Amino acid sequence: MFLSKTKLSQYNKNGYVCFDNIISKTNCSKVREIVKKFQSQKKKKKINQLDKNHPFSSITSNSDKVVILDNKNNEKLNNFINFKKIQKIASFLTKSEMSLWFKKFYPKHSFDGDNEFYHQDYAYHKDKEAKNKEYIQCFIALENHMLGSGCLRVFKGSHKLGLIKHHTVMTRNGVSKLTPSSHDLKKISKKNKLTNLELRAGSCVFFNYNLIHGSSSNASISDQLRMIVQLIKKDNKKNIIINKNVWRKRNQMEIKMLEKFIKVKKKLGQAKN
Secondary structure (H helix, E strand, O other): OOOOHHHHHHHHHHOEEEEOOOOOHHHHHHHHHHHHHHHHHOOOOOOOOOOOOOHHHOOOOOOOOOEOOOHHHHHHHOOOOOHHHHHHHHHHHHOOOEEEEEEEEEEEOOOEOOOEEEEOOHHHHOOOOOOHHHEEEEEEEOOOEOHHHOOEEEEOOHHHHOOOOOEEEEOOOOOEEEEOOHHHHHHHHOOOOEEEEOEOOOOEEEEOOOOOEEEOOEOOOOOEEEEEEEEEEOOOHHHHHHHHHHHHHHHHHHHHHHHHHHHHHHHHHHHHO
16 A cells, blocks of 8 residues: 555655655656647747746746646646545645645756755745645656756755745846755754655655755756646645735746846847847
């Protein structure tokens, strides 16, 4: 049985737990095809264009850093991914009835892209009243997810530290991120082992929203695609409203920072000409 006391114990102790074959390899391929086709149908935005509805995707090299499918393509995913099973596991681990919140994909291109700064997901939500059992994340490897291709890295057991202080940094692609200070991370690493979560295609890891995690850039010769399924405690309308406001404010912050970034890009381009 995929649900066991051992799995629950691992999750509570470490802040994460892995499951093999949540999706078959064949279905992984089908999901990748859906995302690839969706991306190809979208018009690629130039560096001097800003999509104010999706500022994250405005500054990109080869394609969107975050891919969120439309409703039609999201429906197609149901043919290849057992979301009810994912909900069941999430509910078991949190001991709360969980429901799907949203789904998104993260492409990691070969020899390209930013690393993902270490962070806690709660740092972005800033919902101080929320408890650890009200959110959970499922990270699905749609291809072999190894160290050289930028696998997920976590500080084991760091979810027990609670929400720690984060500060804002800018990636080389012009996107702002939140991360703890290097001093704090070094201090945390002495007690919480930094662990590489290498996953085979179709495997997944469920992790706590307070678990400190990140990843390096993809140094392999193959492009990578990973999927994130975020779940929220059922009927938690209060937190849904709070997080909508948080994302709206973050969107506004991104727009201001990206507008400055685009102006610099334009000036550099004019200087070269």
